[in-house]
Amino acid sequence: LAAGDAVRVARLLEPLHAADIADFLEQIDAGERREILLLTPACFDGEVLTELDESIREDVIEFLPSKFLKEAVRDLESDDVVDLIEDLEDAQQNVILQALDGADRAAVEQSLSYPEYSAGRLMQREVVSAPEHWTVGQAIDFLRAAEYLPEQFYHVTLVDPRMRPVGNVTLGRLMGSPRATLLADIQEDTFRTIPATTEQGDVAYAFNQYHLISAPVVDDDGRLVGMITIDDAMIVLDEEHEEDILLLAGVGEGSLSDRVVETTKQRLPWLAVNLLTAILASLVIAQFEDAIGTVVALAVLMPIVASMGGNAGTQSLTVAVRALATKDLTGSNVWRVIRREALVGVINGVTFALIMAIVGMVWFGSPVLGGVIAVAMVVNLVVAALAGTVIPIIMERVGVDPALASGTFVTTVTDVVGFFAFLGLASAVML
Amino acid sequence: LAAGDAVRVARLLEPLHAADIADFLEQIDAGERREILLLTPACFDGEVLTELDESIREDVIEFLPSKFLKEAVRDLESDDVVDLIEDLEDAQQNVILQALDGADRAAVEQSLSYPEYSAGRLMQREVVSAPEHWTVGQAIDFLRAAEYLPEQFYHVTLVDPRMRPVGNVTLGRLMGSPRATLLADIQEDTFRTIPATTEQGDVAYAFNQYHLISAPVVDDDGRLVGMITIDDAMIVLDEEHEEDILLLAGVGEGSLSDRVVETTKQRLPWLAVNLLTAILASLVIAQFEDAIGTVVALAVLMPIVASMGGNAGTQSLTVAVRALATKDLTGSNVWRVIRREALVGVINGVTFALIMAIVGMVWFGSPVLGGVIAVAMVVNLVVAALAGTVIPIIMERVGVDPALASGTFVTTVTDVVGFFAFLGLASAVML
Structure with missing residues (x-):
């Protein structure tokens, strides 16, 4: 199709909504995109540009002949122009600003003078x-x-x-x-x-x-x-x-159209933080090497305690982060929420403690081991509920986005507490 | 304040927006809520009712004198009435339907005849x-x-x-x-x-x-x-x-105003699923009890491999789930996305493999152990990237919400593969 038949490509794109054309451009690969751009530049009007994902937009603006770029921009309202150019590099910004006539350019420049992500950037200047x-x-x-x-x-x-x-x-x-x-x-x-x-x-x-x-x-x-x-x-x-x-989920910004290098760059730091916390948990385990050497069953069961804590903590955390974002969790109900989460932690903890006590006894034939894992489970699920609720609240209070890295903190707490409670108790009781 | 002074309470609530009154009612406890209800029922108009959280709304409708309830409902447009009553029990639904006059009731009943969560439920009948x-x-x-x-x-x-x-x-x-x-x-x-x-x-x-x-x-x-x-x-x-x-995050529906029992009911099933998968991972570890008994360092290091895999898998998973939800991930780019994720997995895998090889050697003085954890890390991060992308895609294809339980599947895969790769390789090489 993209074998040079400009009329046919144009006819195919024509009936589509700008947002769909943009989606289409995001899904094909860079080579195809450039071919289509050079073949039918007139199809890429201002609306398509504003709909495009940032990384692709830069690419398109670079390759779109400047005549068409200027035309594309002139049709837009001031808020769309601001939206279009605020993430571009200076050189590309200037190309577009030059394409506007005086009054429009002044309006766009004034909007750009407001801080990023502010109402001033979002607004249109045209008011009735x-x-x-x-x-x-x-x-x-x-x-x-x-x-x-x-x-x-x-x-x-x-x-x-x-x-x-x-x-x-x-x-x-x-x-x-x-x-x-x-x-x-x-x-x-x-x-x-x-x-x-x-x-x-x-x-x-x-x-x-x-x-x-x-x-x-x-x-x-x-x-x-x-x-x-x-x-x-x-x-x-x-x-x-x-x-x-x-x-x-520990992914910075990011979209499907980013390249491999960018994606790796976004994800690597989070994994690095996770590595540090995982090593911290390993250091806890290392304190109990003797116990594990004597009772290998401990090594078999310990990930269960940690995993349950991590999951329960993530549940509390997510509910708390959402409640903070929607302003449903405030100073006036914070203690009631914490109390409720702790209570849920106790109930879930006791439930799974009973189950694990039975599993431990049946699997390894040791009532003591069953008792140890049961106690560790209760402790870790209660700690998980508290950590999952309190950590995002504290982050919000000190002015950090509670969604940011809360997950890592919470699972660090549940890993460390889980391993320590289980292995520590086992060492004390069984050795 | 809620000590009987109706005029003052009314004066405090008066200037607030319905949504804010609803938020306020959600944040105080059930006893206080009933006191306010009986004191100033006229403040609870239809708009406040539609803004309330479902569980609280039932409570309010039950305690609000029916005279005020009827008045509250009559002011609303048809879509708001539908929104208000669709989640109520039959008895409460009837009370409200009776309060409407004939034409309005017919409109509401017809909207209710459309399936839940459909455009028919969402629409207003009033059209120009x-x-x-x-x-x-x-x-x-x-x-x-x-x-x-x-x-x-x-x-x-x-x-x-x-x-x-x-x-x-x-x-x-x-x-x-x-x-x-x-x-x-x-x-x-x-x-x-x-x-x-x-x-x-x-x-x-x-x-x-x-x-x-x-x-x-x-x-x-x-x-x-x-x-x-x-x-x-x-x-x-x-x-x-x-x-x-x-x-x-493995939380069903749920809000901060749910009671402890409801919250526990929402979260327990997910934790139960997680317990099963954690036991599955433990069964893998149990296959290598001898190896762990001989080299306890394996027990110390194995959670690191599993944890890194779980995190990397969650990253890929979240990006894939979002891309599916926004229809950015489709048949036409699915292979490119999978290839990209795999490549990111390889790069991250190799990076952390090198770091862990060094950590393993320095910590335990064993180059072989360092090599084993490095290889296991690469394997698990690539598997994590693939599982995190492919599992939600498959769930979408078979018609299941990809956000549902994908996380559990993915971490099960990364736990099992992580423990198996690390302990299996160690047994083969070190024993």
Whole structure:
């Protein structure tokens, strides 16, 4: 197919949504991608570019003839341009900025002046606002006379004389109300402004929590500087979740389209940390070499205690990390949650202690060994529940993302405690 | 505070958003919650009820005087009522259905006839539609004359004479266009209908992928039956992510407000599965009791090999599960992804093999032991990468949620292979 038939390739890509074209480009290999790029550059409009994964996007921008690149960028709204170029290298950024005309470039540059991952980066500059004292009729006439309206807008934002937003009126209410009605009388109950420096995760939280559709963004003085719409908030919510899942698994950022070297670089550090903690656990085992030399069954059973602790700890940890992310775990219920987790740990611990006591006795014919593994199991599952809950809470308090490396800390604790409780108790009782 | 002063409690709750009141109710304990309920039942309107966590919601509905319950429900739109009652027991469902008037009850009952977690459950029945041949002027006059308009709507859906949706016009475009313009000429580029039986996860995916704001829902004959808006899709996206994270960690559904017994019930089965796989790994170790009895260092080092494999496997697994969920991993790139993961496994394997060879030699003064752990490390990390990628892909192919229990399978593989490679090789070489 990609054997030079530009018309046919174009015809195949034409009906696809930009997001699907981007997905398609991500899934084929780099060589094929470049062929298609050079064959049908006009298919790669601005929307496709914004949908592309970062690493692939750089590649495409590099190979796309600059004429087409400029055209692609000119059609975009300011927030999409910001999204497109914020991760690019300086040289590529400049190429794109040059392609914009003066006013657009200034808007993009001002958005870029806000910190990364802030509401200021996320917002579009195109806003529809009206003085708070206007009537429905005035607003409708104003809108119908406007030369330019943003592609996506759902609210008219009411502003006071100093351009500070005071309320939102949905277009639906505007349409459905008599012309003489004051805008202020039909504004929405739920109204929130978002400071431009707000972290994007908090923006997504606010949209999700309060079911916002769009929200005005304000500067330090409370003046309207832009607007964030729910579709952008949804993308952020998706990204934040993705990041949490990957962090919990010990994978930094990363996507399927990264190359082998990049992927290795992302994963190696986490494995290195894990190696250190595994060696720590081994040092604990080494303290009991004599006991293991005498009763080899200890070596056979010890991974069970550690593994159960690790799993139980990960369960508590994940629930705690999610609860912190959704602000369901706060100062006011933290002790109740810890108490509950500990209690669950005791119940699970006793259950599996009984099972393992029987397994130990039947398998190795030693009631003492059964008793030892039972006690170690209870101890480790309770410690796992506590560690899994308390460690992320502490990380949150000291300002570290609780999803980051909590897992390693928790399994280190459960490995060390598991081996120590089991082997230590066995040494004391059986030798 | 909750010492009987209804006015003060009401005054404190008044300014809060429904979602925040719900969060507050979830965080206090059951006794306090009932006191507040009986003190200020009027504060618990329908919105607060829909925001509440399921287990707490049942509790509140049980204790809320029925007069207030009925009032609370009557204000809600049909999709919110469905959301509210679909998880309730039959008796409570009936109480609420009785509170609705005839037409609303019929709408809710019809929504409930769609399968759980389908677009039919998610949609609202209130839709604003217009014949495809209308002009902007006709549509505006129709909207302005309408007695009732849904609280949230962003599009006018164009329908053909048989009520099949053919396009969307945003209210913004409608406002900004001359009265004589045909609606068909200003419809949006991106338009998708959603069959009522679509799984809600796919609905959320479509909204996120194609940046939809609202989409018409159609029945089997393609006729318009309702509408889904992005705020509902965002909630689903959030829930689906939550479910993925919890499943990956071996926690079923579950929230912080569940009681100890429920939480234990959710977590115990997963731990039981883990116990079986841990015993499986122990059986492997038991095959090499003689070797461990002779060289106790093997018992000290073996958890390192298993732990590194488990971690590397979890990394590959998480990336694969996410890629499957976002449809980034498909038939067309599956082999490239597997090849890449294997390669990353080799590189990480060799790196940590070298480190462990040195650690083994220095710690135990045995170059042979160093060599054995190095080889076992390479083998296990490559197997981990393959298992972490292939297992979720297979689960997806056979129609099982890849997030479900993949983790247990993968760590079982890495434990068994890790212990077997290390102890087996050691027995062969060192004894």
